[in-house]
Amino acid sequence: MRITWPVPEPLMPADVHPALAATARAASVAYGEARLAFTRLELREEVADGADGTPTMRVDAIVEGAIADAAKRNGANLLSEEAGFIDNGSAETLVIDPVDGSANAAFGVPLSCFAGVVVRDGVPSEALTVWFDTGRAWWARAGEPTPYRTTGRTALDGASVCLMRPKRGTEEAWQRVANRADRIRVLCTTCLETALVAEGSVDAFIDVGSDTHRIMDLAAALVTVPAAGGVLLDLRGRPFTFDHDLSRRWSGVAAATPQLAEALIEVALG
């Protein structure tokens, strides 16, 4: 069975970097066309091994292909999950997660998104996240405030927390955080969940220690969450770097405030 709901055009903010906007639009179009052309089973078929060492689903390959074309047309380099680094001779590199929440995107769960940043000399200048199924976009420039704000919550008790799904070896940490938070959710799309932290719809998102995140899973949040008053940290304090080594992994913690991030990390580490 195919996914028959349409993928709308992104509600693109006015001042988005042209190459970033172009890749986001290309991603939405490609994902929408892929949903019409392929069944759920075909969308999730593993068609290759990505540059990050994990298998590439057909839906990832299709959307990343469209993004690579758009990056090239717009003269920007690209660092992406499956293809790795593509040098188009620019001083600027787009660091992009073509389809965050790939399994959701392939199965038809309407929670997946495009997420990208513009990086120059290892420093991200702006970020864009687009929720495919609604076209909702969150955009931020590094160091500039956004119209949306985090909740400002500092205490874990009473907090609404999105968790990465429980993974082998981290079940106890997962349970500790779930027991302490007032309300938990597991949406299986880090970039969308961190956007919800930025806009103040949930208090925090945490990977309790599975070290699942690559830099493109966290790059947009690294700009968007602080610009909205929150923080993005690694559970184990590792600095985030934009080099081209896609074997690096982090456990991202996005929170409305530094205090809430610290409280979450303390409980997760036990």
Place this chain on the structure above:
Amino acid sequence: MRITWPVPEPLMPADVHPALAATARAASVAYGEARLAFTRLELREEVADGADGTPTMRVDAIVEGAIADAAKRNGANLLSEEAGFIDNGSAETLVIDPVDGSANAAFGVPLSCFAGVVVRDGVPSEALTVWFDTGRAWWARAGEPTPYRTTGRTALDGASVCLMRPKRGTEEAWQRVANRADRIRVLCTTCLETALVAEGSVDAFIDVGSDTHRIMDLAAALVTVPAAGGVLLDLRGRPFTFDHDLSRRWSGVAAATPQLAEALIEVALG
């Protein structure tokens, strides 16, 4: 802070019962206006105790008020979470969950919906679920096939399962199911999660035994999931009834097939 995203008009199928369609439209309008008029904090403020014995948030009260007006204008009785039974002198009763996923709706997590059925002589004839943030609607008549189908999956191994969030006393059952399923999600909106089962985007939804569901949390799924080829059962085999006693509770299990429902129930009961 207010939730600034718009609530679109429902994508209403053509043949929906007029009173059911009218209440769904009224719910969307009321929720959209409430998001503009009140902050997240105000939306979730507890303003009364519902007929079902749980506190009523402002967002529930506002949307239910609009639904009660629409039911009255359309001459249908109403059985609803907060108000209980409202007799408008009809042979037909609308059994409605005004805002499924109330906490999501109040916090701004874009996963909440209207869900209702038309009941005559204790038997539901048709069901409508509308996802507020997208207007997507799932409609079904009892005993008639729908254009969407469940995945048809029979085995729990490899399944994608939505779980009700872990609640005190059911943590072990929750963990057993989470460990067996291939991929889990916790969206905190039963009616939307069972719609995803019906359309084949996830294989199943389960409350592992917290007995949280009232009849209006499951009424739409009771029509929509079987019409799409799946099943809706109570974990403990209790029959679903449409009487006016809102103290009754169930643990709903919606699955793509009877075999998958049985496998889930077996693991949950341990």
